[in-house]
Amino acid sequence: MNYKNILIAQEDTIVTITINRPEKLNALNRVTIQELHHAFSALEPIKEIRAIILTGSGEKAFVAGADIAEFADFSVEEGIQLAAQGQDILFNFVENLRVPVIAAINGFALGGGLELAMACHIRVASENAKMGLPEVSLGVIPGYGGTQRLPQLIGKGRALEMILSAKMVTAEEAYRTGLVNHVVAQEELLSYCNEIAQKIIKNSPVAIGMAIHAVNANYKEGENGFETEIKSFGKCFGTIDFKEGTQAFLEKRKAVFTGE
The missing domain is CATH 1.10.12 (Lyase 2-enoyl-coa Hydratase; Chain  A, domain 2)
Structure with a gap:
């Protein structure tokens, strides 16, 4: 399949998926979510694929959030369907993938971007990365699993502070609280994720x-x-x-x- 918003590269048994909407800071729209679902679905059954690295194009953003213009006029029913479908086909899907997924957080990971990173099994952030769930500043709450996965990773109190204040945290603070596994220099991010993947693929x-x-x-x-x-x-x-x-x-x- 030819993808519009993602790039896929394979080196031996490791695949890198890059969300490629730099003009939108790699924001998640419905097309991108569908393409990611299709890519993960297609890659998981291939026995030769042992690990997947997920990142965003450029050095500014992993995923800067959801594409707000797509749902600004949604009704209650449409909002429920948006969250339910997104969780089903992407966020929960990634979390339950049998192939380990490593998020290479190269910049902003906000809203749906942080939710996507949290659905991955391992998270590595570049030093310039900033993370947050700013949804309440738009009059809504995280809808792609953020209210559930963030407390699991950093604890209820810290999670509520992040969500209710809509604040962003630095890569170092994310590391200190357990939100990310490692923090590395921007230029070392993908190679570091590849090193982790190399350790994983040696095992069953x-x-x-x-x-x-x-x-x-x-x-x-x-x-x-x-x-x-x-x-x-x-x-x-x-x-x-x-x-x-x-x-x-x-x-x-x-x-x-x-x-x-």
Whole structure:
């Protein structure tokens, strides 16, 4: 598929997706959300793809927010549908992807941009990055999971302060509170994310997918994370990767995982 607003590049088993709307500071509109959904959907089943890096074009913004012009005149029903569909096809979808997604936050990550970064499994920010959920300054609240994921990452009190004051935080403050995993120089951002991806791809893709599922289970209503972990742990015993991993350990050699 030819994409209008995203770029995809692959190097061996690592794919980089770049949101490419620099004139709009990579703001998320409906077309971009659909394209991202299509890209993630197409990439996930490919066994050779072991990690995905998500970033924005340029040095100013990862994603500066949602495209406000698209929904400024929406009704209550349209607003509900906008949030529900977006969460379903992109934000929740990314969070539950079996392939690890690393957000390379290269500048502003505001509103839907920060929500997208929080849906990723790992976050790395450039030193110039600034993050926030400014929706209340527009008379609305975060609708793509921000009120749920931000407290999970930084705690209820800090999350409420950020959301209610609509303030932006620096990369250093985001690191200090646990919002991002690492802060690096702008020019080192993608290479640093690639280093993390290189460490990930050495391990079993099956086990990685199971681990993501088990960790996410703790935050899902009606699901017992410990039970999910037990069942996922057991399922690993029936995989080729488990047999290869344990055999390689006993034979004192590097495992060659196939993702089966």
